[in-house]
Amino acid sequence: MSVETHRAELVDQSLPMPRRFRALFTLRSIGGDDAVAALLGAMTDDPSALFRHEVAFALGQMQAPGAVDVLKRVLRDVTDDEMVRHECAEALGAIATEECVDALRDACVDGCRVVRETATLALRRLEHARAKRGEAKDAVEAPASKTLGSAKERLSAPAAAAPAPANGAPRDGVDADSPYLSVDPVPAAPASVPSDALTAVLLDESADMWDRYGAMFALRNRGDGPGVARTLxxxxxxxxxxxLKHEACYVLGQLQEADATARASLVRTLEDVREHPMVRHEAAEAIGSIAAPDTENLLRKYAGDGDRIVAESCEVALDIMASEMSGEFVPLAACGEVAA
Ligand SMILES: [Fe+2]
Ligand SMILES: [Fe+2]
Structure with missing residues (x-):
């Protein structure tokens, strides 16, 4: 199928959300200017905040410089949904060109906490990427095997190759130690830091958010899935x-650990109507990714939630769960396009 076919599905608001998500992640996998243009066309004029934030996420993961203007405009619009604005800030941090700096600087003092915290991390990531480029150490060695960032992102054409950055440049920000092809918002803490120290930082509410994120990704990369899942x-x-909680849910979805206490925390998070919809959304998708059969009814129940973000997330989560259960998607072997 062509980019145009996927674009038509992407913007067709009469289609179920899971189908539009598949079109979205297929375009992300295809990559290139036409796919970026199709995604940009879906960033405005869609009533679903969930959908638009996911488009912003994909553009960030594609590290598409052509998306910067649109992402900045949405980030600056204080009337827009805060989850969408958060994702735009994160995407700008992933793209990390100099054009991203001014909007991120302004967003560091935004009135909305999640936007402010995200912009602060994104600006620091941008400075980190800039310094790394200066050291000319940025290109990542092609790893033996990596999977796309999460089960959700594998909701794309099974034959699609691991995506290259939209600008054809070396992928900056894919951690060499990470088993995932995600551009993390913060680099993992160095291997020299002991795991118990990382756990302590991650759980310390007074610690700097940059350090807590770095600890979380380092622990994820070290491979003690059940232990990390319990900490998350x-x-x-x-x-x-x-x-922090929404990212913890995202990482739990990446890990796909069936650990009972972590799963119980995810369920409590989804059920808590006082929780931020951004967190409940990631909890729903993580539950879908873990794909335990006894959580299917829970997702069905919350697919009728009063909060549209949560309800649509559960629809998508059910699709992820069905895909995982059927073994429809297998981890993609990393290809040479990942690194220059
Ligand atoms: Fe996010
Ligand atoms: Fe999300």
Missing amino acids: GEVLGSSQSAL
């Missing part, structure tokens, strides 16, 4: 930061 479950129960 603790984060969900104890942190006041919606930003």
Whole structure:
């Protein structure tokens, strides 16, 4: 199918959200200027905040410089949904060109906490990427095997190759130690830091958010799935930061660990109507990615939630769950396009 066919599905608001998500992630996998243009066309004029934030996420993961103007405009629009604005800030941090700096600087003092916290991390990531480029150490060696960032992102044509950055440049920001092809918002903490110290930082509400994120990704990369899942479950129960909790849910979805305590935390998070919809959304998708059969009814129940972001997330999560259960998607072997 052509980019045009996927674009038509992407913008067709009469289609179920899971189908539009598949079109979205297929375009992300195809990559290139036409796919970026198609995604940009879906960034405005869509009533679904979930959908638009996911488009912004994909543009960030594609590291598409052509998306910067639109992402900046949405980030600056204080009347827009805060989850969408958050994702635009994160995407600008992933793209990390100099044109991204002014909007991110302004957003560091935004009235909305998740936007402010995201912009602060994104600006620091941009400065980190700039310094790395200066050292000419940025290109990542092609790893033996990586999977796309999450089960959700594998909701694309199974034959699609691991996507290259939209500008054809070396992928900057894919951690060499990470088993995932995600551009993380913060680089993982160095290998020299012991895991128990990382766990302590991750759980410390007074610690800097940059350090907590770095600890979370380092722990994820070290491979003790059940242990990390339990720690992330603790984060969900104890942190006041919606930003940190939503990322903890995202990482739990990447890990796909069936650990009972972590799963219970995800369920509590989805059920908590006082929780930020951005966190409940990521909890729903993580539950879908873990794909335990006994959580299917829970997702069905919350697909009727009063918050549209949560309801649509559960629809997508059910699609992820069905895909995972059927074994429809297998981890993609990384190809030479990932690194220059
Ligand atoms: Fe996010
Ligand atoms: Fe999200």
